Amino acid sequence: MKNKLFGFLAAAFLIFSCSDSELVNMKELSNGAKLYKNNCANCHQEDGSGLANLIPPLYHSDYLSKNASKLPCIITQGLGGEISVNGKTYTMRMAAIQHLNKEELNDLCTYVLQKFPEQAIQPEVWKKSPADSCW
């Protein structure tokens, strides 16, 4: 009897804690999706496919996967110079986007790195990095 009760409590705790963290995540993701639409999609497109030879794709971008920890910096400082994304060269400059607060930047990075890389990149990878200086 005691065991059953413990099992029930443990299961209830698991269910509650899972749905709790999922809720936070869902909120970050839907907020991030809105921010992406308003700040990035006009160039990178809503599906992340980029624009011809001018704007590199985010969808399955090898550059983004390799530089995930720099994403907050790429957004707040912009990016210039020649870069290679999925075997193609891009040279146009991306202007810095500086009006986002820390929470917005967090939600935006969460969304971009869950949605576009071939394998979703978890926040641990990019949150506690030297790029923290860009938050």
Ligand code: HEC
């Ligand atoms: C005005 C157009 C424009 C907007 C808006 C813009 N970008 Fe970019 N982005 C570019 C260009 C152009 C490059 C290529 C820069 C280079 O060649 O050095 C780039 C490069 C990148 C890269 C690295 C290359 C890749 O494709 O993986 C990332 C990541 C990125 N942008 C993310 C974002 C995010 C996130 C936003 C929204 C917060 C955003 N960009 C908004 C034009 C834009």
